[in-house]
Amino acid sequence: MSQSLNLSISTSSPTSPNFASLSRPSTSFLTGSFRFPVKFRPSGLRTPAPPELLITKASSDPEAPSASASASASAAAATLGSDNGVGGVLSAVPPADTGSIEVDAVTEAELKENGFRSTRRTKLICTIGPATCGSEQLEALAVGGMNVARINMCHGTREWHRRVIERVRRLNEEKGYAVAIMMDTEGSEIHMGELGGASSVKAEDGEVWIFSVRAFESPLPERTIHVNYEGFAEDVKVGDDLLVDGGMVRFEVIEKIGPDVKCRCTDPGLLLPRANLTFWRHGSLVRERNAMLPTISSKDWLDIDFGIAEGVDFIAISFVKSAEVITHLRSYIKARARDSDISVIAKIESVDSLRNLEEIILASDGAMVARGDLGAQIPLEQVPSEQQKIVQLCRQLNKPVIVASQLLESMIEYPTPTRAEVADVSEAVRQRADALMLSGESAMGQYPDKALTVLRNVSLRIERWWREEKHHEVMELPDIASSFADSISEEICNSAAKMANNLEVDALFVYTKDGHMASLLSRCRPDCPIFAFTTTTSVRRRLNLQWGLIPFRLSFADDMESNLNKTFSLLKARGMIKSGDLVIAVSDMLQSIQVMNVP
Ligand SMILES: Nc1ncnc2c1ncn2[C@@H]1O[C@H](COP(=O)(O)OP(=O)(O)O)[C@@H](O)[C@H]1O
Ligand SMILES: C=C(OP(=O)(O)O)C(=O)O
Ligand SMILES: [K+]
Numbered sequence: 001m002s003q004s005l006n007l008s009i010s011t012s013s014p015t016s017p018n019f020a021s022l023s024r025p026s027t028s029f030l031t032g033s034f035r036f037p038v039k040f041r042p043s044g045l046r047t048p049a050p051p052e053l054l055i056t057k058a059s060s061d062p063e064a065p066s067a068s069a070s071a072s073a074s075a076a077a078a079t080l081g082s083d084n085g086v087g088g089v090l091s092a093v094p095p096a097d098t099g100s101i102e103v104d105a106v107t108e109a110e111l112k113e114n115g116f117r118s119t120r121r122t123k124l125i126c127t128i129g130p131a132t133c134g135s136e137q138l139e140a141l142a143v144g145g146m147n148v149a150r151i152n153m154c155h156g157t158r159e160w161h162r163r164v165i166e167r168v169r170r171l172n173e174e175k176g177y178a179v180a181i182m183m184d185t186e187g188s189e190i191h192m193g194e195l196g197g198a199s200s201v202k203a204e205d206g207e208v209w210i211f212s213v214r215a216f217e218s219p220l221p222e223r224t225i226h227v228n229y230e231g232f233a234e235d236v237k238v239g240d241d242l243l244v245d246g247g248m249v250r251f252e253v254i255e256k257i258g259p260d261v262k263c264r265c266t267d268p269g270l271l272l273p274r275a276n277l278t279f280w281r282h283g284s285l286v287r288e289r290n291a292m293l294p295t296i297s298s299k300d301w302l303d304i305d306f307g308i309a310e311g312v313d314f315i316a317i318s319f320v321k322s323a324e325v326i327t328h329l330r331s332y333i334k335a336r337a338r339d340s341d342i343s344v345i346a347k348i349e350s351v352d353s354l355r356n357l358e359e360i361i362l363a364s365d366g367a368m369v370a371r372g373d374l375g376a377q378i379p380l381e382q383v384p385s386e387q388q389k390i391v392q393l394c395r396q397l398n399k400p401v402i403v404a405s406q407l408l409e410s411m412i413e414y415p416t417p418t419r420a421e422v423a424d425v426s427e428a429v430r431q432r433a434d435a436l437m438l439s440g441e442s443a444m445g446q447y448p449d450k451a452l453t454v455l456r457n458v459s460l461r462i463e464r465w466w467r468e469e470k471h472h473e474v475m476e477l478p479d480i481a482s483s484f485a486d487s488i489s490e491e492i493c494n495s496a497a498k499m500a501n502n503l504e505v506d507a508l509f510v511y512t513k514d515g516h517m518a519s520l521l522s523r524c525r526p527d528c529p530i531f532a533f534t535t536t537t538s539v540r541r542r543l544n545l546q547w548g549l550i551p552f553r554l555s556f557a558d559d560m561e562s563n564l565n566k567t568f569s570l571l572k573a574r575g576m577i578k579s580g581d582l583v584i585a586v587s588d589m590l591q592s593i594q595v596m597n598v599p
């Protein structure tokens, strides 16, 4: 049926790609629903009440993580995979049923509905907050295409986050989803405290407010804001500009009285709990003192211990300045979590991270273009070119990249996006970022599901447009292999992806134990989807973040012929492929490229 290296290409015609039924009935935003023009920034973001979970200030959370904290559904149930030779990677599934194949239930439905070619390649991340922490809401997001759930340790208690993780894991187990978990650290940013329970407070033009490092009893005195950074009053100078959320509200420092800093509001707007603060002097960001704060604070280390104990799939590090901190964290994780592998994502959101971009990306397992804070640290008009640069560099270095923040900001309040937002999302998809992320839109907005639908539909539409119009940017992909064996893998993947495009195959199949070959194929951004077969649940979940990969868990042997036969019959039985489909298969056990029609 097939031969290694000596390519046997069957002449029977592959099934034509099915582009039918791309847009589902729920996609009304592109088909003419009406919205009022939004002229003003919303004057009262209504945060829906959390259904069951209690939200309190993270810093007052007395609970420290312990080894016994790993009581999350899957971590506790984890067994060392009986799957052969996987180096003891944690697997959340019971010992392998050799006859079965596991794939995300939503992807499976999508494959059956839309056909191979039309499955979504861009991955979607949703930040979970009060609007989406309940099981039903989490399930709605999973069904809507959420590949990764992000929890932001800047908000909520560890207990709150633990329950979210538990719910996601339970849904995965009971309903067959494969949603991965990303934990995002608070980092050493300077931010305001809670607003005494209020979801937002308006600061009016000319008002005088006190920013102070003092701890206040609730309720806060009027027009008083707590600041989390001890050195704040010493660092600011009279005349400095104080920017909330990168300029959504602006104050001028008018007087310092001990720990209190008196400021006059110069650009009125809404203050949100724990909003980020930056201060500027003579038009430049004051970074010197801020930069002395450690990237990973002592609270972050406790959160990281929590993430390791809970077995999260990704840890995103805020305000990374250099590669060392990432290297240090990776060895920390390796020592603490010997059996699991947690990917470390570097958030690019500071001037220092731009300066040391390449070494940071090389040291990390992936990167996030965190445009929220980045836009507060460099001029806004520089953000788009930095985004493009980061996305390209990550692809060249074979690291997954996430584009984050304000993609659909207006959908926090409105059911349809602005045209500008749709254009921004389209651009990120066109740049072929691995993943797009929702923040406030899903964490505390009124239309989390609709926002996710917009990301899904824009991704599908732009990806299809690119394929049909053949807008391929010929991106030079430099050799990145560090050994001869890696070079072979890299050449095989580059060639297989090129062959897949030229032969217009229906799918690439990759059999990979550690996921590396799958990411090398993803890096080529081929026209067809990539079915990535891997033996462990944790690798399968991590592959969720990468462009174009459809991860399956399957126990397989080194014998490719039997792997292929087994895969074909399992996938055919589930209606995911059919006889005649043209497939190219590669594997990291047997270095070969095989081209064949599904029997
Ligand atoms: N776990 C949570 N508990 C309460 N509110 C949250 C939580 N996560 C996110 N939010 C809300 O969603 C908003 C957007 O989330 P995100 O962008 O992740 O945070 P930030 O605004 O701090 O950068 C936050 O400002 C906060 O109001
Ligand atoms: C994603 C970001 O980080 P956070 O939401 O944690 O501030 C950002 O700043 O864009
Ligand atoms: K954060």
Ligand SMILES: [Mg+2]
Pocket (backbone or CB within 6 Å): 318, 349, 370, 372, 373
């Ligand atoms: Mg940030």
